[in-house]
Amino acid sequence: MKPALIISATAVVVLTSLVLVAAGCSEQSAEQATISTGTNSVLLIEPKVGVGPVHAGMTTGQVIAALGEPERRTSNSLEYTRLGLAIMPGPDGIVSVVMCGDVTGINGPFSKKFTGHTKEGIGMFSTHAQVIQAYGEPTADERMRGGLESLQYASLGMTLTLEAGKVHHIIIRLRGPQPADTTVTLEPPAEPSGK
Numbered sequence: 001m002k003p004a005l006i007i008s009a010t011a012v013v014v015l016t017s018l019v020l021v022a023a024g025c026s027e028q029s030a031e032q033a034t035i036s037t038g039t040n041s042v043l044l045i046e047p048k049v050g051v052g053p054v055h056a057g058m059t060t061g062q063v064i065a066a067l068g069e070p071e072r073r074t075s076n077s078l079e080y081t082r083l084g085l086a087i088m089p090g091p092d093g094i095v096s097v098v099m100c101g102d103v104t105g106i107n108g109p110f111s112k113k114f115t116g117h118t119k120e121g122i123g124m125f126s127t128h129a130q131v132i133q134a135y136g137e138p139t140a141d142e143r144m145r146g147g148l149e150s151l152q153y154a155s156l157g158m159t160l161t162l163e164a165g166k167v168h169h170i171i172i173r174l175r176g177p178q179p180a181d182t183t184v185t186l187e188p189p190a191e192p193s194g195k
Contacts, residue, residue, distance in 0.1 A: 043083070043116030045123070047156035048175040051098040051116060054087060056174035058095045063087050084114025084124075100124075100170040105148075106163040122160075126167045131160055 043052030050056060053066040063078060070078040078087040090096040100116060101124050102108025117123030120134035131151060139154040149162045157173035
């Protein structure tokens, strides 16, 4: 009976080791694997900072290096239809806006393709109540025809568009490189002591 216990214990150690090695390999590049397979389930939306591997301060060349060639280019955007997002550089070629989901509405194809979310879990098809619970009352709440609503969070640089109470489009405005602090403080010279 003891030999069976030794074999069982050895088998458990071997199986545990295999599971840990497999987990380590799968974690090493989850973001890269996700991008290369054409899905975006791990793209994290970080207001003012970035969406997945696209971050503030990146050039269009750096975006293409990170995401590959876009499926479509316009005069002012790189459209990654397989990911359900578009990247918009400023006049200087630095990424300034990332648009996630579909501007045409909740049934638009890009709403279904973009599966990223914020750390609070807000993404496509999140409800109005979930957005308010995550971020509080918006800076501006604009209701439009056709049951559309735009919730703007100025401090986050984020605007969410909802149809029938559900998110279908998120605009992330990225904070560019901050200028160096060039404040100069002038103080009068110290008076010599002893006079």
